[in-house]
Amino acid sequence: MTTDESIISYAVKVNSGSGVLVSALSPAFSYVLTAHHVIGDPIVVNRNGQELNIIGVPYRHPDYDCSIIKVEYQSDISQHIWRGELDAGSRISYVGYPRSNVGSDRPYKIYTGTSNDQAHQLIVCNLDNSPSQESIEGMSGGGVYCIRGGHPFLWGIEARMDDEDADARYGRIRCHSMECFDQIIEANQLAKMAPFYMRCFSNLKSDIFHFNAANPGNVEKLRLKLGQLAEWLIDQNMPAPHDLMVRYKRELLLGDKEPDSTVLDRDLWVAYLEFAVVCSILDAVDVIDEAYLESLDRRRRFMYSCSDDNWLWKLSDLIKSARDMLDANGAILVNSPQENAADLPGAEDIQDVLDDIASSPNFRAMTRIDSAHGDIVKTYSFAHLKGLRNKLVLDKHREYGRSSSGQQLAIFKEYYDRAIKEGS
Template sequence: MPDFTNKIRTHVVIVDDGSGVLIQPAKGDYSYVITAKHVLETVPESGEYKDIDDISVITFSDQTIELANKFISDNFDLAILVTQQRLDLDLQTAISRPEREQRIFYYGYPKNRRSGNYDDRIREFIGKVNETPDGRFSVSLQSRPDWSEISGASGGGIFVEIENQLFLFGIESRYEGSPGREFHGKVVCISMQTIERFIIESGLEKIHPPALNSFLGLVDKTFELYSQADDPENLRFLKNKLHERAAIIGATSEVNPMALYDAYKEELLIKESHIQNLHSEEMWIAYLEFLIISCLIDEKQEIDFSYVKDNSTRRRFLFSACKDNWIWRLMDIFRSDFRGLKKGGKIIVSTGDLNARMQAREPQLSNIIANIGRGRVDGLMVDSAIINPAIEFQVFHLTGLHRFCVLENENDFRRFYAGGVGCGEPELIDFVKGLYNAHI
């Protein structure tokens, strides 16, 4: 397991006699402190809560966080505190819902550790999800701590590890049962889905990665592979012109990552990829590149959602953060969702394989074709007219496509420059369009 010490120390805080978690909304000049509302009560079990000026939030490094507002849930042991300033945070939330036997990590500041060794103030509890009633879930902690070992950690963060990264899964609410008589080490937690729903109901900004807000923030991160050219100056003019087109697409409020996420969700992922990939900035950078190349070929500059839908009937984008050789995922690729993709459609995949070739070689593809044709693959998601997707669709890796179409022809781009007679922007766009159009 990677070392998440710094991430935990940055984001888990002391909230009065309890604990809480810092997280950043997608927009706004402020941050959130998520905690259990009972730690804010003036008197335990009174249902009366402290004024915002009387609530203390202290970080691991003993910095006091100034607060601007508080929001108390009527239905759950949950409170959202809004800070006066935006903090430097990088914690993301888990998309997936709690499942039985799922391994979690619980971090908070128990009272019995606050006056001891400075570095030991935060305690880690490891456990497994036990039950998942609506809006909540219970966790069995491995060490079976009693109430005195947890007191002060209420409101602390419940985290899950996904592909070597830590994500916020919820917050701890209370010890399950009667603390004086039961010593089973179970705690009741508030799910991230409940927290996000309360944030929306309170009229607050949603919690999701900033990359989902708009493509505009991703424009300068597109086509970075072109920088691997033997002489990157050969491709500077091309890269600038593609960025200009990306900015036009990014300015289209109707077409943005959040709208695409809501419309397609797992349809954007290679089969067996973790749903958390949908929050990956790399995915949305790759999708923007896919969209730009599609628009070049289709001679579109300004687009709307109807174009996105039409494009997906001819070209289908799929993503996985997996860094392995993408050819090893061919069967997963053909088991992905291709409903609506017409016969002869092109599949463009993007993965973490930095050395990806453009297409699979014939022997690997032949094995997949045969296995599908023999009926060894269940659950194909294709239209009724499609008999074998490995025959009727072509698959290209986006990184390999960029390398084959552009990097291997970089010297041919040297002649293009702004204002050049016969070698200006129109000729450049026609040239690069032809290179990509030969394949997709």
Template sequence: MTAGTSDQIKNRTVVVAEGSGVLVPAMTTNYAYVLTVSHNIRVNRADPSVLRNAEDIEVQMLDGTPLAVLAVFGSITEDAALLLVSGVNVGPIAYATKNVQFDDRAWFYGYPGNRRDGVVPEIRAFRCTISDIDRSGFCIETSSFANYREVVGVSGGGVYKHIDGEWLLVGIEYSMEGRENESHNWLKCVNMSAFEEIIARNTYRDIALAHLFPPFLLDFQNLLEQTFPLDAFECQDTRQALRTTLQQLGRAKLTPGCPSPHSLMQKFGDRLLVHGSPRFRLTDRKLWLSWLELFIVSLLVDEVDEFDDAYVEGLRKRRLLLYSGSTEEWTRFLEDIAHSNLDGLDVDGLVMICNNRDGPPSKTRSKIRVDRLVTDISRPANPQLDIDAPRKPATARTVVHLDGLHADCITRREEDYVSEGEFNPATAINQLTEAYRAAIAQ
């Protein structure tokens, strides 16, 4: 685990009363969530039916900053609880409900009882291994011995597994194996599905609880200012002028009736992903930034005024965007692209690729036909993909990387967008339209 990743996990690991918890985003701007266990916040530890009032629960972050609890919800079947907290901006988190297998390696974070003597409790990370799995959860075995005083206080801490280059939250620890005078390197954990069930069953102020997703999925407007970074530009004034022009175009088209990232995620699901990509990649920020950039470019090229569901359906027939969370050169997973679900794309349509890599790729488009990349069309599909998706060989189609297209049409033509030291937005729009049309038509 890198230092950066460790810091991110530590910063979202919080103290909940005498236990621990995990701070995660909710798909709303009104609150975030803390995932914990119900016995941390019971009025009587032995009675799971009565939880403390929100104002009586103390939650604090790694640096001691307190969080205000707005509401409390408990599971009716598991030792799990959900706290609504305000006054904090929480970054996205990858989580999964079914990505746990026997003997998997994992990490577990919490605040042990023997590290609570100071003003601010100290966090600890435990290396562990998945040692048992059942319907509602799993057990972890710590890689080093842990006595009772070390383990007390970590209940409610998060368990993380490394998948596809991402640290995935897969469960919350809730109980020790054994008695107080026995060793305690076996711990019980509840699945993330317990928290999804709490969210599905409850409301806050008569409104359904928000999904356990980052708030940017609510509206493409939340992503607009991060589009078209154009980091390779030499002249920063030209860079900013072009970014502003493209973003203003998007802002003008993104009316309240436009589809949201979440609605598209619900509608298309795994069909948005390159074959073999885990489902949690659907909440990657880069995926939805790429969708927004494709919309803006397509609105230019197609000369349309309205971005709605009908336009999205038509667009996917001509330019099908597929995402991979890989940070490698996209040409390394061309065969997975060929095995992806291309249903609905016209024979002369473009397969548009984006992946979780900063900057443009070395190659913008593949010179190999997609159908010639399929070396074994009979291999079984990834079980995480849509089981209803037909498995058949891809037909010949052009494959283009979206970031490479931006580099060809904007970054490598930087000097074309300034005439005699001046930038004209209307002229730039025409130049951008012509550049993308020519590049797409190749």
């Protein structure tokens, strides 16, 4: 699906205007974000020509022209939201259903443009080719997107053209930031805007520990056992992905360049569930709650990158994170899309990074690498979950195949425990 196809797929027609579908932490409904002035009585929301059932009355912001409408649950929404600022001049896309396109085989329209300014929860953008007000009538309530890493992120909802003088309304649109809609949700105690799978790890348990071994049957009993452990942890009220996202925020992300929105990636939370299962095995715990997380935070952390670059390129970021987050002998388990990842960094990889850090003026101003702090750094462990899977499960599938289910889990524990300790 192209970027344009993605943003079009979430665009809806709301009475005389437009709107955008976003997911909520509920299996019962989804949200439509729109400008309040386009909503009619009765409310009619159409998606791809199909009318959606409306749930209750719309929720309106007390100060701004924006509203949230509950509609029947839409299972195919994977909308990403950008809540940060954009530099002036950043490229944007704006999508909606102009009246001029009604009845055509292309009822929507996409404009491109640039961000101009953002203040007091209002965003102003300049559209390319300066379309007139008549050209975009019907697009009020449409979504304004920024593109990051080739993916569209919903940044605002258009409400009107910016100029007060009707004769000057060419190409400048005024939009409400996502903060306005967050305020509606908070004031009305509604479910948060986030992918539904963030509501509970039970939505992700079928995706964990897929072992593509040369003989899958050899590790099938292990996979089932790990799945049972995951189900048990979930049943014991393991914190939901959304709760963990709020708890850790960017501490889950590998490097400063990782987009904030990565914390909503489904793959991150599938990997986190695997991390939680591994931790429960290594620590012989059967409940993951706030007390356990408190005990874990200075010992072992999970970090994720959405890049499929070699994870060893980011050892410097990992070491810096470890210095901030871990006590001596702590470990960071990494995951990323890199399928052929090395399980552990080599001793030379670590030393090269330490030498590079030690040579920087900023580091010398804080502490020397051969100080006591530097000695602590050398006790940290770093490992890649896919690399561990490849080396400790897939490469050893025959050993697992010769063992019973209970023995397989003991083998798994021994290998993972040894590998993480040897990674320091």
